[in-house]
Amino acid sequence: MSxxxxxxxxxxxxxxxxxxxxxxxQSLAAYARQAGLTALEIVPGATTVLFDGVAxxxxxxxxxxxxxxxxxxxHEGPLVEVPVVFDGPDLxxxxxxxxxxxxxxxxxxTGTELVSAxxxxxxxxxxxxxxxxxxxxxxLATPRPRVPAGSVxxxxxxxxxxxxxxxxxxxxxxxxxxxxxxxxRTDPALLAPGTRVRLRPVSGW
Amino acid sequence: MxxxxxxxxxxxxxxxxxxxxxxxxxxxxxxxxxxxxxAALAQRLVGNPPDAALLEVTWGGLExxxxxxxxxxxxxxxxxxxxDGRAVGHDRVVRLPAGGRLRLGxxxxxxxxxxxxxxGIDVTPVLGSRSTxxxxxxGPPRVADGALLPVGLPTGPPAPVDVLRPPAPGPLxxxxxxxxxxxxxxxxxxxxxxxxxxxxxxxxxxxRLDGDPLPLSVRDELPSEGAxxxxxxxxxxxxxxxxxxxxxxxxxxxxxxxVDPGDLWCCAQLRPGEPVRFALTPGGGGRTPR
Numbered sequence: 001m002s003x004x005x006x007x008x009x010x011x012x013x014x015x016x017x018x019x020x021x022x023x024x025x026q027s028l029a030a031y032a033r034q035a036g037l038t039a040l041e042i043v044p045g046a047t048t049v050l051f052d053g054v055a056x057x058x059x060x061x062x063x064x065x066x067x068x069x070x071x072x073x074x075h076e077g078p079l080v081e082v083p084v085v086f087d088g089p090d091l092x093x094x095x096x097x098x099x100x101x102x103x104x105x106x107x108x109x110t111g112t113e114l115v116s117a118x119x120x121x122x123x124x125x126x127x128x129x130x131x132x133x134x135x136x137x138x139x140l141a142t143p144r145p146r147v148p149a150g151s152v153x154x155x156x157x158x159x160x161x162x163x164x165x166x167x168x169x170x171x172x173x174x175x176x177x178x179x180x181x182x183x184x185r186t187d188p189a190l191l192a193p194g195t196r197v198r199l200r201p202v203s204g205w
Numbered sequence: 206m207x208x209x210x211x212x213x214x215x216x217x218x219x220x221x222x223x224x225x226x227x228x229x230x231x232x233x234x235x236x237x238x239x240x241x242x243x244a245a246l247a248q249r250l251v252g253n254p255p256d257a258a259l260l261e262v263t264w265g266g267l268e269x270x271x272x273x274x275x276x277x278x279x280x281x282x283x284x285x286x287x288x289d290g291r292a293v294g295h296d297r298v299v300r301l302p303a304g305g306r307l308r309l310g311x312x313x314x315x316x317x318x319x320x321x322x323x324x325g326i327d328v329t330p331v332l333g334s335r336s337t338x339x340x341x342x343x344g345p346p347r348v349a350d351g352a353l354l355p356v357g358l359p360t361g362p363p364a365p366v367d368v369l370r371p372p373a374p375g376p377l378x379x380x381x382x383x384x385x386x387x388x389x390x391x392x393x394x395x396x397x398x399x400x401x402x403x404x405x406x407x408x409x410x411x412x413r414l415d416g417d418p419l420p421l422s423v424r425d426e427l428p429s430e431g432a433x434x435x436x437x438x439x440x441x442x443x444x445x446x447x448x449x450x451x452x453x454x455x456x457x458x459x460x461x462x463x464v465d466p467g468d469l470w471c472c473a474q475l476r477p478g479e480p481v482r483f484a485l486t487p488g489g490g491g492r493t494p495r
Contacts, residue, residue, distance in 0.1 A: 008383035011463025014433045016383040029230070041229040043431030045455055050431025052229070119232035120429050120455030123341050127429070183331050183343060189231040 004069055007061055014052040015060065020069065022117035022129040025049050026194055027072040028064070034072070035063055044118040044193050046127070077115065077194035082161065083202040084110075084152050088172035094137055094154065105173065106201055108135070114159055114197040119189060124163035124181030126191035131157040143169035150175045152199065159199075161191070174199075207273040207356040209322065211348055215266025215309070218348040219409075220326050222258040225334035225343070229454035235434060236336035236344060237450045239409060239473035240317055243281035247321035250278035250298040252361035257325030258335035260348065262318045265311045269320075270304055275356060276323040276363045277301045282315025282474055298363040315474035327357035339409045340451040374471040376484035377447070377464045382437060383430075384459030389422045392461045393485055396437070396445070401481040404444070410453075411438075411446040412472045414481055418443025421459070429455045435464035447472055 005028070006018040019025050022044075029044040032051070037060060040053025054060050086106045095105045114128040131154075139155045144167065147153070151162045153170035160170060163181035180190045191197060211218075221244065224237025238244035238261055248257055260267065265284045271277075278298045279286045286293050287308045293299045301307050301322075312318060328335050328345040337344045348354070376397075385392045396419075404413035419439050432438065436448040438458045447464055449472055464472065465486060475481060 009381050010383045010460070011380040011433055011435060012465060014463075016430065040226050041431070041454075043229045043454060045430035046428030048428075048430040050229075050433070052431070052433050053226070118429070118455065119230060120453065121232060123228075123232045123343060125232055188228075188233075188332065193230055 004067070005064065010050070013054060014050060015054060015057045017049045017051070017064070019047060019049070022046055022127070023115070024069050026115065026117050027069065028067055030072045030194055031067045032064060037063055045120075046117065077196050079196045079198065080190060081198045081200050082152075082176050082178050084174040084176045084199045085202055085204045086152075086174040087204075088152065088174045090171035091173045094171055094173060097137055098135060109159070109173065110199050110201050114199070116191040116193050116195040116197060118193050119191075121160075122163055122166060123183075124189040124191070125160055126189070126193070126195070126197075128159040128191070128197055129157070131159065133157060137171050139169040140171065143167050147172065148175070150177060150180075152176055206327070206358065207271055207275050207322075207324065209269045209271055209326070209354040209356060211267070211269050211350060211352040211354065212306075213266060213268040214348045214350050214352065215262055215264060217263035218267055219261050219337035219339065220258050220328055220345045220348065220354070221261045221336045222334055223256050224336050224450060225332050225338065228332055229431065232341075232454055233332065233343065234338045234340045234451045234454060236334065236338035238319065238336075239450055240281050240319065240470040242470050243317075243473075244319045244321075246296065246367055247278045247280040247319040249364050249367050250280070250296075251276045251321045251323040252359060252363045253321060253323060253325050254360060257321070257357070258328065259319055259321040259326060262309055262320060263316060265309045265318060267309045267320065268306065270306050271301050271322075271356070272303065274303045274305075275301050276359070277307060278321050279309065279318055280321075281318040282312035284312040284318045285310035296367075298365060314476075316476055317473050322356050323359040323363060324357035327355040338451050340453060374474065375468070376482035377468045377471060378484050378486045379437070379462045379464060380486055382460040382462045384427065385461045387421055387423045387459040388439065388461050389420050392419070393483075395419060396462060396483040397485055399483075401445070401483075403475045403477050403479050403481055405477045407475075407477060409449055409451040411448050412475065412481075414445045414447070416444070419445065419461070423459075426457045427459055429457050432456045432460055433463060435466060435469050436460040437462040437464060449473070
């Protein structure tokens with residue numbers, strides 16, 4: 001169990017690789033896809049990569065022996081700019097928590113290059129990493145029954161954008177009209193894992 | 206081309222096929238027929254390839270007519286089947302004449318029946334599948350009263366006889382999950398020693414189990430990680446949930462065990478209030494699905 005990956009047994013057809021953090025999970029998943037591994041699903045998480053539909057777990061683990069943190073460059077995914085109107089209802093409480101004003105929150109969020117670490121919760125909902133631990137914000141104690149599609153939100157150190165309207169407990173700081181999810185596109189998710197993301201402030205539409 | 210006219214959809218009818226595989230990393234649930242062997246039998250009986258789409262009928266109550274004569278078969282939860290008021294039987298191929306009315310009663314046991322039509326339900330695929338996913342609502346909408354469902358062209362002859370699947374559902378065999386260490390003691394032994402009952406809130410997302418809560422030794426939420434079909438997830442209340450086809454692709458509660466793929470069809474047919482038993486897999490190795 002030494003080395004960068006801890007392998008966990010996951011039923012009859014899957015294995016779970018545990019690594020140190022989101023960037024390593026994303027890197028291992030990208031490495032596995034480039035290596036052409038035969039798995040039905042390769043699913044990065046916050047600190048794991050799930051390989052599902054695997055016929056031979058031993059062969060898979062050997063094929064990934066060459067992976068090391070950093071072997072897939074952290075910043076080689078495509079860069080997507082997302083226009084955001086920063087007028088969310090939780091902008092003021094986030095500013096208070098960060099000990100700044102609303103303009104300070106916008107500056108911090110737009111000045112950080114975020115990376116889509118993994119998707120979950122809803123099709124095309126990307127967990128965007130990049131904010132430091134001291135900027136973590138707690139989820140709402142009571143989730144909102146309806147968060148509009150396009151809401152730009154934060155929870156813990158993650159940023160996320162709701163691709164469709166749903167209940168949600170993340171802090172809402174803005175909104176975008178970017179098409180985050182379209183199953184008829186070749187790339188249905190705008191922010192697929194590995195995508196680098198810049199939030200660009202706009203004044204509204 | 207034939208069209209099925211749905212007069213009554215019953216409590217829940219959806220279009221299903223083998224599911225939407227390869228998109229979990231974008232947050233897309235797999236979907237697909239919950240009772241795989243029953244769906245596969247229906248497809249074989251009407252001469253369809255295994256990846257054709259059919260109707261998954263929950264609690265019966267479906268009533269359809271066809272614009273043209275078609276071969277149909279009803280499998281899964283045993284349900285009274287009538288064509289134009291005449292009982293025609295279950296697990297066999299039946300000719301539905303043009304304008305003829307196919308009617309499903311209420312299942313005697315089980316939950317989900319499958320209606321295959323020669324040629325398959327030919328709705329537009331989304332991400333390579335015609336399945337309705339009831340978590341994110343990708344794919345065709347749930348079948349409503351009055352719906353018109355296109356039927357494709359038959360590709361093979363119907364098969365009048367087939368080997369039925371083993372009829373007796375057994376205990377759900379378990380494999381270790383990645384977070385087995387989050388429950389005190391040997392979690393597989395604990396699960397196998399506990400009497401569970403199927404919870405009312407069970408659906409295509411998960412089979413929810415009521416019983417003595419499992420004591421979690423670590424209660425913090427995990428960082429989100431990928432989950433598989435059949436994952437046994439334990440939320441903070443200690444009541445396990447077996448993930449079925451429409452499960453979220455990632456989750457934050459620990460997965461302590463995984464149900465053998467060969468036993469998942471049983472989960473599709475267990476009714477709320479019915480007992481559920483788990484069993485250990487000897488040696489913990491994978492078994493070939495039936």
